[in-house]
Amino acid sequence: MHIVIMGCGRVGSALAQTLEQQGHTVAVIDQDPTAFRRLGPGFGGRRVTGIGFDQDTLREAGIEEAGAFAAVSSGDNSNIISARVAREMFGVENVAARIYDPRRAEVYQRLGIPTVATVRWTADQMLRRLLPSGAEPLWRDPTGGVQLAEVHASAAWVGHKISKLQEETGVRVAFLTRLGEAILPSSQTVLQEGDLVHVMMRTDEVDKVEASFAKGPEEEGGH
Numbered sequence: 001m002h003i004v005i006m007g008c009g010r011v012g013s014a015l016a017q018t019l020e021q022q023g024h025t026v027a028v029i030d031q032d033p034t035a036f037r038r039l040g041p042g043f044g045g046r047r048v049t050g051i052g053f054d055q056d057t058l059r060e061a062g063i064e065e066a067g068a069f070a071a072v073s074s075g076d077n078s079n080i081i082s083a084r085v086a087r088e089m090f091g092v093e094n095v096a097a098r099i100y101d102p103r104r105a106e107v108y109q110r111l112g113i114p115t116v117a118t119v120r121w122t123a124d125q126m127l128r129r130l131l132p133s134g135a136e137p138l139w140r141d142p143t144g145g146v147q148l149a150e151v152h153a154s155a156a157w158v159g160h161k162i163s164k165l166q167e168e169t170g171v172r173v174a175f176l177t178r179l180g181e182a183i184l185p186s187s188q189t190v191l192q193e194g195d196l197v198h199v200m201m202r203t204d205e206v207d208k209v210e211a212s213f214a215k216g217p218e219e220e221g222g223h
Helices: 010-021 033-039 055-060 076-089 102-110 118-130 162-169 203-215
Strands: 002-006 025-030 046-049 068-071 094-099 115-117 135-140 146-151 172-178 181-183 196-202
Touching: 002 010, 002 076, 010 025, 010 033, 025 033, 033 046, 046 055, 055 076, 068 076, 076 094, 076 102, 094 102, 102 115, 135 203, 146 203, 162 172, 162 203, 196 203
Parallel strands: 002 025, 002 068, 025 046, 068 094, 094 115
Antiparallel strands: 135 146, 146 196, 172 181, 172 196
């Protein structure tokens, strides 16, 4: 696949090198020609100096043949404008934009542009590990009615089956992260200490789900 990347900072250059190593053709756009030094002498893709949302610049980078476009410059506005141009003007199917302001990220998601809110995401993920509690939304559908979230489960759930967790909390467990590995559980999978639980749930039921996860399972005879 041909992939166009706007922004040759640390993220853009690492992305370009990784994609090229995987056998894709890559073009990198940056306003500053000295930024291309980050790519190193072994990079075989195109280096295009220009503004990432300029149509001629995008054409020079091969946007018309591209299957994917990544906007990872240091400017939110530039990233979202170029991502929209790639999607709407050139019909690129896979588009993603890096956003520094997480308040904007949800607006752009509703425009159909997948966003990665980097600084806020990293800080949130650190806080989740340092102070685990509540629910951290990872994805919302465009209507906002359903979300995928990591929910902190009380230690009281350890040793109980996923089926019991789902039945009592009204969620669907999408996947677990166990010892750094993502696993797709069955209803018979038993929660272990340290598991991170990622669930699909209705957005209007988040408070209720958080409370159920924090409280632990209902005690029943024979369980």
